[in-house]
Amino acid sequence: MLQTIYQEDIYKFIESYFKEINDISEFHLNFFIENKIPTIDINLLILEKFIFQAFKFLKTNLEFKFSNFLHKLYNDIHNLLQFIEQFNKKSQIEINIFENDFLPLLPKYQLLKEKLEDKYRMLHHTDLNISSLEVQIKFFNPKNKEDTNELKHLRGRLVDAIHYNAKSKEDISKITITLNNLKNDLKDTFIEEFHKSKISYLSKYNLVLNTKLFYFNKKMWEEINQNQKTLSYFNNLGLKNINLKIYIENYLKHIDFSKSKNSNKYSQIENILKAIDE
Amino acid sequence: MNNLYTIYTDDEIDIFKQLSIKNDTLTPTSKLLEISKKIPIFNDIPENILIKILKDIKIIKYKKDEIIINENENDDTILFILIGSVKVLQKQKLITTLSNHTIIGEMASLLNEKRTASIISNSDSTIIISFKIDFSLNHSSLGFYFSIIYKNLAKELAKKILHQNQQIINK
Numbered sequence: 001m002l003q004t005i006y007q008e009d010i011y012k013f014i015e016s017y018f019k020e021i022n023d024i025s026e027f028h029l030n031f032f033i034e035n036k037i038p039t040i041d042i043n044l045l046i047l048e049k050f051i052f053q054a055f056k057f058l059k060t061n062l063e064f065k066f067s068n069f070l071h072k073l074y075n076d077i078h079n080l081l082q083f084i085e086q087f088n089k090k091s092q093i094e095i096n097i098f099e100n101d102f103l104p105l106l107p108k109y110q111l112l113k114e115k116l117e118d119k120y121r122m123l124h125h126t127d128l129n130i131s132s133l134e135v136q137i138k139f140f141n142p143k144n145k146e147d148t149n150e151l152k153h154l155r156g157r158l159v160d161a162i163h164y165n166a167k168s169k170e171d172i173s174k175i176t177i178t179l180n181n182l183k184n185d186l187k188d189t190f191i192e193e194f195h196k197s198k199i200s201y202l203s204k205y206n207l208v209l210n211t212k213l214f215y216f217n218k219k220m221w222e223e224i225n226q227n228q229k230t231l232s233y234f235n236n237l238g239l240k241n242i243n244l245k246i247y248i249e250n251y252l253k254h255i256d257f258s259k260s261k262n263s264n265k266y267s268q269i270e271n272i273l274k275a276i277d278e
Numbered sequence: 279m280n281n282l283y284t285i286y287t288d289d290e291i292d293i294f295k296q297l298s299i300k301n302d303t304l305t306p307t308s309k310l311l312e313i314s315k316k317i318p319i320f321n322d323i324p325e326n327i328l329i330k331i332l333k334d335i336k337i338i339k340y341k342k343d344e345i346i347i348n349e350n351e352n353d354d355t356i357l358f359i360l361i362g363s364v365k366v367l368q369k370q371k372l373i374t375t376l377s378n379h380t381i382i383g384e385m386a387s388l389l390n391e392k393r394t395a396s397i398i399s400n401s402d403s404t405i406i407i408s409f410k411i412d413f414s415l416n417h418s419s420l421g422f423y424f425s426i427i428y429k430n431l432a433k434e435l436a437k438k439i440l441h442q443n444q445q446i447i448n449k
Binding site: 024027031035036037038069072075076079080083215218219222 | 281283290291293294295297
């Protein structure tokens with residue numbers, strides 16, 4: 001029941017949380033659609049390190065002059081990658097987002113939190129008051145009727161303070177239970193919805209990245225294969241008609257899969273290389 | 279952050295386009311979705327479901343007399359004639375010709391059996407969409423969509439039988 005009341009709040013929060021990433025994805029996907037440039041649904045992100053490593057290696061070690069287009073595309077992909085890396089870090093622990101970002105936005109939660117803080121403040125105040133009254137009563141030595149009345153008055157105040165204190169503790173316990181119930185009732189729904197949305201928004205963003213990486217990779221090897229200096233460099237290594245597939249296969253040749261911790265990752269790479277079909 | 283919204287010039291857009299033209303055997307999502315709308319067995323199947331159940335989708339261009347399918351081969355690929363026509367041969371004997379917007383090879387895929395006939399391109403630029411359907415997902419939550427695909431496949435088979443009957447009558 002409670003989830004239904006707050007369902008709209010959950011959806012609104014998720015929408016606004018992923019707004020920036022969605023805007024970026026939409027911008028780039030619209031660019032592809034408007035210009036009739038096909039998007040590529042192959043997970044090239046797993047090969048991103050190899051692609052960029054080849055680009056940097058040739059640029060630095062062989063002083064290869066790539067085109068302005070390729071540099072621009074490199075910066076574009078690099079910025080998009082940096083953004084998603086930070087975003088993934090931020091949105092990794094869903095329970096933290098629920099507690100720190102979502103719950104404080106709910107008016108009921110805010111009200112209960114404020115009440116609880118007030119009660120704790122009052123409890124602290126009466127605790128101090130009780131201690132002070134207890135000290136006063138302990139060292140109070142009545143010498144006349146007036147003093148006896150004063151002592152009676154102090155004792156009366158102590159009883160009131162203790163009573164008030166007990167009442168505050170009871171209120172704190174009740175508010176805490178209500179707060180926890182609210183949290184527990186919404187937690188699972190929030191995390192499930194958030195997780196589903198995260199997968200969906202990220203898959204759209206990854207489609208943009210995979211497409212840009214695909215064209216970057218394609219253009220990079222095209223430029224490399226048109227240059228005599230780089231061609232003779234690769235020919236000397238025994239690599240002809242160089243492309244990403246050959247470049248990575250050459251790299252993988254030097255890995256002992258039985259000893260490598262990343263053997264699973266490398267088998268994934270081999271599968272993606274098959275899919276590239278250059 | 280403006281650097282997340284890179285704008286490309288017309289010349290740069292042309293480079294993207296040139297790079298994409300060279301990859302007609304790839305499976306770009308946009309192409310896949312566009313194509314799926316043209317294949318009748320996917321009528322009423324949402325795009326997000328198609329992405330899950332379709333595998334190895336390719337667009338292949340054949341010249342006249344090029345072999346598309348070999349009789350007795352083990353292969354569960356389904357083909358859809360997008361443009362052009364094909365000849366269907368059994369033991370090198372012409373059985374029928376099929377043209378635009380016809381599904382071929384669906385029997386071998388459904389029954390998991392060898393190809394019952396050879397298919398040969400009958401025009402100079404026959405464009406075929408080749409794909410596989412992940413029938414293992416039939417038992418998942420996607421079962422409902424498979425019932426639609428089966429219904430559409432039955433319709434296509436019925437159409438084919440009618441077409442073949444007509445060809446026999448005409449002979």
